[in-house]
Amino acid sequence: MAMTIDPDTCTACGDCKPICPTKSIKSGKVFYTIDPATCTECAGENDSPMCVNVCPSGAIGPL
Ligand code: SF4
Numbered sequence: 001m002a003m004t005i006d007p008d009t010c011t012a013c014g015d016c017k018p019i020c021p022t023k024s025i026k027s028g029k030v031f032y033t034i035d036p037a038t039c040t041e042c043a044g045e046n047d048s049p050m051c052v053n054v055c056p057s058g059a060i061g062p063l
C-alpha cells in the first residue's frame with residue numbers, strides 16, 4: 001500500500017512534498033522519491049492519494 005514516483009517522468013517541481021500527510025516524499029535534484037515504508041496512500045486523510053492529485057506530470061502511481 002504505497003505510491004511511487006516514476007523518475008523518468010518527475011520534473012522535481014516540488015508540488016507533492018508539502019501536501020504529504022506522512023512526510024513520505026523526499027526531494028531530489030532530478031526527481032523526488034516516496035518512502036514505501038511510511039506512505040499510507042493517504043488512508044484516513046483523503047479518498048485518493050493526494051500526491052497523485054497535485055502532480056502536474058502524472059508521475060505518481062501505485063508501487
Ligand atoms: S499517497 Fe499520500 S501518504 Fe503516500 S506519498 Fe502520496 S501524499 Fe504521501
Ligand code: SF4
Nearest residue numbers: 010011013014016055
Ligand atoms: S509533483 Fe510530480 S513532478 Fe512534481 S516533484 Fe512530485 S512527483 Fe515530481
